[in-house]
Amino acid sequence: MNLPFEPQRQTRDYQASDAAHHIHAFVDQKALNAEGPRVMVRGEGLYLWDSEGKRYLDGMSGLWCTQLGYGRKDLTAAAAAQMDQLAYYNMFFHTTHPAVIELSELLFSLLPGHYSHVIYTNSGSEANEVLIRTVRRYWQVLGKPQKKIMIGRWNGYHGSTLAASALGGMKFMHEMGGLIPDVAHIDEPYWYAQGGELTPAEFGRRCALQLEEKILELGAQNVAGFIAEPFQGAGGMIFPPESYWPEIQRICRQYDVLLCADEVIGGFGRTGEWFAHQYFGFEPDTLSIAKGLTSGYLPMGGLVLSKRMAEALVERGGVFAHGLTYSGHPVAAAVALANLKALRDEGIVRQVKDDTGPYLHALLHEVFGNHPLIGEIQGTGLLAALQFVEDKGTRKRFANENDLAWQCRTFGFEEGVIIRSTLGRMIMAPALVASRAELDELVDKTRIAVDRTARIAGKL
Ligand code: PXG
Helix, strand or coil, X not given: CCCCCCCCCCHHHHHHHHHHHCCCCCCCHHHHHHXXXXXXXXXXXXXXXXXXXXXXEECCHHHHCCCCCECCHHHHHHHHHHHHHHCCCCCCCCCCCHHHHHHHHHHHHHCCCCEEEEEEECCHHHHHHHHHHHHHHHHHHCCCCCCCEEEEECCXXXXXXXXXXXXXXXHHHHCCCCCCCCEEEECCXXXXXXXXXXXXXXXXXXXXXXXXXXXXXXXXXXXXXXXXXXXXXXXXXXXCCCCHHHHHHHHHHHCCCEEEEECCCXXXXXXXXXXXXXXXXXXXXXXXXXXXXXXCCCCCEEEEEEHHHHHHHHHHCCCCCCCCCCCCCHHHHHHHHHHHHHHHHCCHHHHHHHHHHHHHHHHHHHHHCCCCCEEEEEECCCCEEEEECCECCCCECCCCHHHHHHHHHHHHHHHCEECEEECCEEEECCCCCCCHHHHHHHXXXXXXXXXXXXXXXXXX
16 A cells, blocks of 8 residues: 655645646646646555545546556566666667566567567657658668658547647647648548438448548558557547448558557557457557556557568668667566566456456446436447437537536546546546446446536436
């Protein structure tokens, strides 16, 4: 157990100093300064405490990353031991070290056999920056340097650095002045909002065919890769219809376009499979990873490459002019190794698939299946979204769905549960170690928050 944190200062004192020095993520800073952020001081298992001593069940694994929950002593011990042994070294100038080698051995033992190599980064955004360079370099090596264009999706999220945000399809991020050349976008497969009269299967195929149309419009000889999250995370935890991925894979293969899966959220057991593309049944050429790789205890990401790509780059590519000071950082690698060992040896991924995942979804269907505010329950494993709807028959959404969802999230905080709001969807992605009792508490407190929201929306 962590010792209870004794705040040395008053909450408003922390808040004033926070306001004096920080620009927070995705927020109107002036408005946040007026309100004052919650000051989180301690974590244990699925629970967090703030500086006022209030306890929260963290239904979002931090930012979709604390697979093992908070306060794992095996991870802190691994970090401390590695810091004593070799706190820093790198993979430049013909050197390497055991921590990163052992991590990669374990990582590739968990991945399907057609992946062989990885380039480590510090984050998911960087993994996608590296992706663009690696994919373009691959085509250069194969004698097709004109294959440069990356196709992403509207409302996709691939990170906040310049190129990663350009690959993503968050228009409000593009408007901040961050576009790069040779990137195109197609629509997202969000049937509930955009499917109209089509069945999910028809809509999924239609969205996938947009990729073919875009490739033909741009010229297949110019298109390097297609990047997508197996399911959209930050964009609203949106699962594509079943018809989507097989068709996308067919198109990528047919036009010799690399299929790049962003597994930053989906990876490391979230769906009950080790990687989300395994749940959806397709075979990407590259995987961008981060978050759950270390359970968020230290920053680490990476770009995983298929044997085919790695073989071309290694055997025929010569020098790959790329490198980060902290690629494969020994302490992050030691923590990632301990994290993956725990996920494997404690049977946590299997437990999500066979026990806690089905349990959570049965519970959600029981509680929200006929709820007047909820039009759809999506997800699998320890991953779920509740869609707010004004009219279930026509799938008409509320004009103010964003405000309603934010309100629901605020009610959640009041009730002592952290859930995420995106547009009109409430998202849950608790730590993979969640017990049935903790999932009961998560759903129960979420129900109270949703009921309170339904009253405001005139639905209860
Ligand atoms: N790809 C995907 C699919 C992501 O979800 C990134 C890349 C970028 O990773 P880094 O490590 O650079 O942040 C992400 C990050 C949210 C939320 O509230 C989601 C992310 C980050 C912060 C908040 O949904 N995803």
